[in-house]
Amino acid sequence: MEQMVPEDHFLRKVDRAVDFSFIYDLCAPLYCADNGRPAIDPEILFRMLLVGYLYGIKSEARLEEEINYNIAYK
Incomplete structure (x- = not known):
């Protein structure tokens, strides 16, 4: 799957430039940690919302579909 997305793809550049680990602390x-069902990983959720913002995807349902179909978003 890594080979299917070009090295110069915009989202690869974002991933190399930004360390998203600060989201866990925030x-x-x-x-x-011990009540209810497991939550979506906050870093993944933030990345999904960033993709939606950058590519003009306004609906969270549509965003989920796009992420499932577009390898670069994964």
Whole structure:
């Protein structure tokens, strides 16, 4: 799958330029580790919303579809 997305793709450049690990620290107080069903990984959720913003995908349902179909978004 890695070979299907060009090295100079915009999202690869974003991934190399931004360390998204800070999101875990920001979101830690908002997640309960031992109650309810497991949450979506906050970094993945943030990345999904960023893709939606960058590519003009306004609907979260549509965003989910696009991420399932477009390898570059994964």
